[in-house]
Amino acid sequence: xxxxxxxxxxxxxxxxxxxxxxxxxxxxxxxxxxxxxxxxxxxxxxxxxxxxxxxxxxxxxxxxxxxxxxxxxxxxxxxxxxxxxxxxxxxxxxxxxxxxxxxxxxxxxxxxxxxxxxxxxxxxxxxxxxxxxxxxxxxxxxxxxxxxxxxxxxxxxxxxxxxxxxxxxxxxxxxxxxxxxxxxxxxxxxxxxxxxxxxxxxxxxxxxxxxxxxxxxxxxxxxxxxxxxxxxxxxxxxxxxxxxxxxxxxxxxxxxxxxxxxxxxxxxxxxxxxxxxxxxxxxxxxxxxxxxxxxxxxxxxxxxxxxxxxxxxxxxxxxxxxxxxxxxxxxxxxxxxxxxxxxxxxxxxxxxxxxxxxxxx
Numbered sequence: 001x002x003x004x005x006x007x008x009x010x011x012x013x014x015x016x017x018x019x020x021x022x023x024x025x026x027x028x029x030x031x032x033x034x035x036x037x038x039x040x041x042x043x044x045x046x047x048x049x050x051x052x053x054x055x056x057x058x059x060x061x062x063x064x065x066x067x068x069x070x071x072x073x074x075x076x077x078x079x080x081x082x083x084x085x086x087x088x089x090x091x092x093x094x095x096x097x098x099x100x101x102x103x104x105x106x107x108x109x110x111x112x113x114x115x116x117x118x119x120x121x122x123x124x125x126x127x128x129x130x131x132x133x134x135x136x137x138x139x140x141x142x143x144x145x146x147x148x149x150x151x152x153x154x155x156x157x158x159x160x161x162x163x164x165x166x167x168x169x170x171x172x173x174x175x176x177x178x179x180x181x182x183x184x185x186x187x188x189x190x191x192x193x194x195x196x197x198x199x200x201x202x203x204x205x206x207x208x209x210x211x212x213x214x215x216x217x218x219x220x221x222x223x224x225x226x227x228x229x230x231x232x233x234x235x236x237x238x239x240x241x242x243x244x245x246x247x248x249x250x251x252x253x254x255x256x257x258x259x260x261x262x263x264x265x266x267x268x269x270x271x272x273x274x275x276x277x278x279x280x281x282x283x284x285x286x287x288x289x290x291x292x293x294x295x296x297x298x299x300x301x302x303x304x305x306x307x308x309x310x311x312x313x314x315x316x317x318x319x320x321x322x323x324x325x326x327x328x329x330x331x332x333x334x335x336x337x338x339x340x341x342x343x344x345x346x347x348x349x350x351x352x353x354x355x356x357x358x359x360x361x
Contacts, residue, residue, distance in 0.1 A: 010037035138167065138171065158203060230305070254292065
C-alpha cells in the first residue's frame, strides 16, 4: 500500500488558517513557519517508488489541503478559489507589513475588503462566501480578523461581522488561534449575537419567515444569531446556554410505511431510545420507523438537515407529520430552537411553544 505524508510551510500567523483546514479533515500534516507558502505531498509506493507533488502559492496550498478529503466539499466552485486568492493578495500583505508609516493606508485596505464581503453577502443573500461553507470562509475570516487586530480595527459592516463571528465561533474548537480571534469580534454566545433591530430581533433575521410568523401570532420570544451548527452536539459545544434550565433540542424525522411521518423532539440532555418509540407512541402492528433522508425532509418540511426544530412544523401544510415532543421538555424554563436555519435560534418558554403549536394547528 502507498504511504502519503504531507508537509506545509508558510508565514505566521496566516498559516493558522491552513492548519484549521487540515484539522477539519482529521489529516496529519506537518506544519512549519517559513517566508513563503508551500505544501508537499510525498507518496512512497512499493512498486512505483517515491513521487512528490508540490504547491507553492497560498491558493495552491489551501486548495491542496482542502481536497485531502474531497467528500467534505471544502473546495467546490470557482468562487472559493476567487475569495482565497483575493484575500491572500489583499490581506496577507497587510499582515506581513511592519511599516508604521503605512498604518492609515493599511487600515483603509482592510476596511474596504471587509466592505466588499458585506456587499457580496448582501447581494447573494447567502450565509457563506461561496454559497455553502467552504475553505473560503475559513481562510478569509481568519485572515480578515488577523488584519483587524493588527490594524486595531474594532468594527466592520454588519453582515461581514456576523459572517466572521459565526464562522470563527464554529471553528474555535479546532485552534487556539481561532479562539483568540473570536475575542477580537466579541462573538461566540447568545449574549454576543449580531446587531439587533429595534424589535429585539437581529437585523439579519428580520425577514425570516418563522420569525415573522411568531410576531404575527403575538408571541413572546427572543431570537439570536450564533455559529453555524449542523448537529445538536455542535450546538451544545458552540452555543452555550446560561442555565441548566434551558435547552437546545435534538430533532429526528422518521417515516414509517404504515404509520406515516413523525418529527420527534427532545432535549439534548435526554437519551432517547429510538427502538422504544413504537411502544411509546402506541403504534400497532408491524412498525419499521426509519430516519428520512435529506430530500424527503426538504420536501415535507422545507428545511435542510441541521435546520430542523419543532417550529418548522408550520411548513407541514398537508398535515402529514405528527410532531412528538418529549414531555421532559416542558420542565425547562426555556427551549431554544432553529428558525428554519442553523446559524440562529429562537428562545421561548414551553408554554409559548405550545401556544405556537396550537395556532399552527
